[in-house]
Amino acid sequence: MVTTPTPVPKSRHGVASSDRPDPIGFAVSMLNRLAGTEVLDRLGLRKQTERAVFETTRAGFRTLGKVGRTFGRKGRPGGSAVRVPSSAEKGLFDLTPTEDEQMLVDVVGELAVEVLRPAAEEADEACAAPEEALRASLEVGLPILGVPEELEGISTERSAMAGTLVAEALAKGDMGLAVACLAPGAVATALSLWGDDEQQSTYLPAFTGDDVPAAALALTEPRPLFDALQPQTTATRDGDGFVLRGVKSMVPRAADAELFVVGAMLEGSPALFLVESSAEGVTVESEPSMGVRAAALGRLLLEDVELGSIALLGDDRGEAYRDAVRLARLGWCALAVGTAQAVLDYVIPYVNERQAFGEPISNRQSVAFMVADIGIELQAMRLVTYRAASRAAQGKPFAREVALAHSLCTEKGMQIGNDGVQLLGGHGFVKEHPVERWYRDLRAIGVMEGGVLV
Amino acid sequence: MINLETPQKFRPLVSQAHQVAMNLLRPNSRKYDQLEHEYPRELDMLAAMIDGLSDSNAASGAGASGVRREDGTSDREDAATRNGANLASVLSIMEMCWGDVGLLLSMPRQGLGNSAIASVANEEQHERFDGLWASMAITEPGTGSDSANITTTAVLDGDHYVLNGEKIFVTAGQRSDAVVVWATLDKGLGRAAIKSFVVPKGTPGLTVERLEKKLGIRASDTATIRFEDCRVPKENLLGSPEIDVKQGFAGAMATFDNTRPLVAAMAVGVARASLELTRDLLVEAGVEIDYDRPAQTQSAAAARLLQLEADWEAAYLLTLQAAWMADNRKPNSLEASMAKAKAGRTGSDITLRCVELAGSLGYSEHELLEKWARDSKILDIFEGTQQIQQLIVARRLLGKSSAELK
Numbered sequence: 001m002v003t004t005p006t007p008v009p010k011s012r013h014g015v016a017s018s019d020r021p022d023p024i025g026f027a028v029s030m031l032n033r034l035a036g037t038e039v040l041d042r043l044g045l046r047k048q049t050e051r052a053v054f055e056t057t058r059a060g061f062r063t064l065g066k067v068g069r070t071f072g073r074k075g076r077p078g079g080s081a082v083r084v085p086s087s088a089e090k091g092l093f094d095l096t097p098t099e100d101e102q103m104l105v106d107v108v109g110e111l112a113v114e115v116l117r118p119a120a121e122e123a124d125e126a127c128a129a130p131e132e133a134l135r136a137s138l139e140v141g142l143p144i145l146g147v148p149e150e151l152e153g154i155s156t157e158r159s160a161m162a163g164t165l166v167a168e169a170l171a172k173g174d175m176g177l178a179v180a181c182l183a184p185g186a187v188a189t190a191l192s193l194w195g196d197d198e199q200q201s202t203y204l205p206a207f208t209g210d211d212v213p214a215a216a217l218a219l220t221e222p223r224p225l226f227d228a229l230q231p232q233t234t235a236t237r238d239g240d241g242f243v244l245r246g247v248k249s250m251v252p253r254a255a256d257a258e259l260f261v262v263g264a265m266l267e268g269s270p271a272l273f274l275v276e277s278s279a280e281g282v283t284v285e286s287e288p289s290m291g292v293r294a295a296a297l298g299r300l301l302l303e304d305v306e307l308g309s310i311a312l313l314g315d316d317r318g319e320a321y322r323d324a325v326r327l328a329r330l331g332w333c334a335l336a337v338g339t340a341q342a343v344l345d346y347v348i349p350y351v352n353e354r355q356a357f358g359e360p361i362s363n364r365q366s367v368a369f370m371v372a373d374i375g376i377e378l379q380a381m382r383l384v385t386y387r388a389a390s391r392a393a394q395g396k397p398f399a400r401e402v403a404l405a406h407s408l409c410t411e412k413g414m415q416i417g418n419d420g421v422q423l424l425g426g427h428g429f430v431k432e433h434p435v436e437r438w439y440r441d442l443r444a445i446g447v448m449e450g451g452v453l454v
Numbered sequence: 455m456i457n458l459e460t461p462q463k464f465r466p467l468v469s470q471a472h473q474v475a476m477n478l479l480r481p482n483s484r485k486y487d488q489l490e491h492e493y494p495r496e497l498d499m500l501a502a503m504i505d506g507l508s509d510s511n512a513a514s515g516a517g518a519s520g521v522r523r524e525d526g527t528s529d530r531e532d533a534a535t536r537n538g539a540n541l542a543s544v545l546s547i548m549e550m551c552w553g554d555v556g557l558l559l560s561m562p563r564q565g566l567g568n569s570a571i572a573s574v575a576n577e578e579q580h581e582r583f584d585g586l587w588a589s590m591a592i593t594e595p596g597t598g599s600d601s602a603n604i605t606t607t608a609v610l611d612g613d614h615y616v617l618n619g620e621k622i623f624v625t626a627g628q629r630s631d632a633v634v635v636w637a638t639l640d641k642g643l644g645r646a647a648i649k650s651f652v653v654p655k656g657t658p659g660l661t662v663e664r665l666e667k668k669l670g671i672r673a674s675d676t677a678t679i680r681f682e683d684c685r686v687p688k689e690n691l692l693g694s695p696e697i698d699v700k701q702g703f704a705g706a707m708a709t710f711d712n713t714r715p716l717v718a719a720m721a722v723g724v725a726r727a728s729l730e731l732t733r734d735l736l737v738e739a740g741v742e743i744d745y746d747r748p749a750q751t752q753s754a755a756a757a758r759l760l761q762l763e764a765d766w767e768a769a770y771l772l773t774l775q776a777a778w779m780a781d782n783r784k785p786n787s788l789e790a791s792m793a794k795a796k797a798g799r800t801g802s803d804i805t806l807r808c809v810e811l812a813g814s815l816g817y818s819e820h821e822l823l824e825k826w827a828r829d830s831k832i833l834d835i836f837e838g839t840q841q842i843q844q845l846i847v848a849r850r851l852l853g854k855s856s857a858e859l860k
Contacts, residue, residue: 405764
């Protein structure tokens with residue numbers, strides 16, 4: 001059976017389908033094409049320095065999947081895998097992180113302040129994370145946070161809470177860079193949670209070694225009202241293996257990734273598949289977006305990609321898949337909390353210093369109450385997210401709690417981003433201040449599926 | 455270790471409170487909503503039962519007096535997390551208000567005045583006023599949120615203070631055994647001169663003048679009380695009689711750090727009642743939330759319910775946080791006000807939306823949804839309005855004085 005990938009409609013620049021250009025409109029459109037053509041670039045009419053950035057920042061730039069390492073098959077298919085236990089509940093209501101978690105947060109927090117924040121603006125522009133930031137994230141062990149100790153990772157129990165705290169701390173520096181840093185860990189954690197012996201033995205050593213590959217959990221698809229539980233990407237059984245067809249969207253570091261975990265519909269149930277970037281039929285297309293740009297987002301085009309039996313990660317009943325969707329949303333909630341905290345920390349000194357009508361603008365209730373609401377809703381987002389994370393870590397049902405956190409962080413997170421710009425007025429609208437970036441980044445919550453996972 | 459579940463040891467307490475709310479408060483809910491100013495006698499038995507539970511310590515210190523902060527002995531510096539009376543109190547109040555807010559506010563010996571006594575009384579007073587049902591009198595006809603500006607005066611005359619003034623909106627003002635009154639020792643010295651006095655009913659010069667007819671919590675009596683040359687023993691002044699201009703309002707205000715989480719808990723309780731019933735009604739109508747699917751792919755009603763539940767969860771956890779901090783002797787003014795602000799507005803939003811979602815079923819008196827939507831409104835007003843909470847949160851976050859941020 002041959003089918004073509006999901007056709008992706010060409011962008012109409014946000015013009016509704018009922019709106020047709022009239023003759024003058026066509027002329028303007030032609031002019032626009034001419035102005036945008038690459039000929040200008042070939043003639044050297046643009047600065048050379050822009051060129052390097054150009055390809056990643058341009059929508060639709062295509063490349064084959066990265067030809068990376070070969071992951072030599074090891075272990076037994078279906079063999080017993082290593083799993084970490086759930087963390088044990090002590091029966092007390094408590095908002096204090098464990099000592100280990102606190103240490104982790106301190107280290108990552110420093111990384112966020114020292115490395116991510118200073119690099120954020122340029123990375124946003126370049127649609128790429130600087131080597132230095134990525135290297136630093138490897139040094140602190142981000143990719144192996146969810147990997148069992150027995151498999152050379154650092155986790156002795158379920159790490160959803162630690163992962164949440166880490167994502168929050170990173171996003172205080174920058175959301176886009178946080179996603180870039182967390183992307184390989186999402187795949188390593190997925191392998192730890194659902195991989196069998198063969199999958200863990202084949203793929204995890206790369207993540208626990210010195211040369212950690214870029215990797216990504218690809219669950220989003222490009223269409224309105226996308227429902228992660230109903231992917232249009234399909235997997236069909238083919239002998240022992242599978243054939244994948246479809247398009248995934250919002251894939252972090254897509255062009256560099258050597259391994260993807262892809263969501264696809266298998267016989268009526270969504271399932272996770274391990275796809276190596278070198279597989280035939282894998283194409284990557286850049287997908288620069290409103291925000292989270294430092295994560296070098298891309299589309300993953302899967303054209304009749306043939307996979308072996310090793311590819312199916314977890315069950316084929318949709319259980320691992322559902323958990324993956326929930327744990328990814330939880331990660332995005334944590335990112336929203338960290339970014340919203342960055343907004344609050346930034347606007348407080350600004351409104352205290354900014355003078356209007358002879359006094360700081362924060363002396364006015366309309367300004368001060370906006371700050372109060374940011375503080376209130378931010379703490380609410382944090383607590384609701386923590387509850388979901390701690391339930392996940394304890395092995396309790398957490399679908400409801402993740403849904404509530406996701407709803408709250410989507411709504412209130414965006415409101416905080418919006419207010420952050422508003423409080424700075426015109427100064428918030430220009431790139432001299434980071435609030436416009438946080439505004440763009442916070443819109444990602446509620447749109448993104450996958451990408452990160454705690 | 456981060457854990458936001460109901461603590462193990464309070465689960466029996468919570469389920470007990472839930473049974474009381476279900477089997478005693480709910481059956482009387484509509485009755486006393488309609489018979490405003492009628493004394494809910496059913497509560498006497500309940501109060502006796504609660505006293506019994508407290509004596510046997512089965513209540514884990516929950517209740518209006520549960521907000522008393524035990525002084526930490528400095529040699530016992532254990533870092534271990536505590537789940538104490540503050541948390542027990544908010545958890546049981548949530549359950550009781552899931553039953554009925556008005557009736558909870560009418561619970562004998564569980565008045566806000568009891569919380570004030572628990573918060574600021576010395577040991578001797580604490581013992582002397584034990585078992586008293588105390589209401590709280592702060593607001594005056596000309597002074598609502600601006601409680602530093604009260605005009606009721608207290609003048610020392612021998613061994614007594616002489617009180618003069620009028621207080622309004624005194625919850626349980628008629629039924630209580632005593633009133634905790636805010637009065638100023640010297641209007642010229644501002645907020646620092648405001649002290650609270652315990653005035654037993656029957657003291658000459660104290661008259662209950664009038665009961666209000668209200669939008670909601672009609673089971674609870676709301677009284678106007680006049681003080682005319684009312685003499686109270688000077689030992690009934692709560693806290694220190696000294697006017698410490700530096701400490702200012704802090705003494706009297708400390709009560710609020712303890713009572714605001716309680717009021718937040720009331721809002722969380724009544725909002726849960728609305729959500730649960732509405733969820734049931736919507737299931738009958740064929741609408742159910744799927745937590746795993748994006749809200750925008752579900753029906754508008756399901757999406758709305760999901761959003762309301764998310765706001766509810768936020769209010770609930772902010773309230774638990776404020777109480778948990780009090781139990782662990784962490785300063786919690788900011789968090790108490792955050793909880794009150796979020797729970798107050800969320801309580802109104804949820805109960806009103808639920809009426810809308812349930813249609814005429816929600817609006818008519820056949821169901822309790824319309825009543826809950828009326829009851830909830832006061833919770834965004836008393837113990838500090840939404841706007842006062844925002845002022846407090848803003849001042850804390852911005853590091854501003856009340857002179858800078860008015």
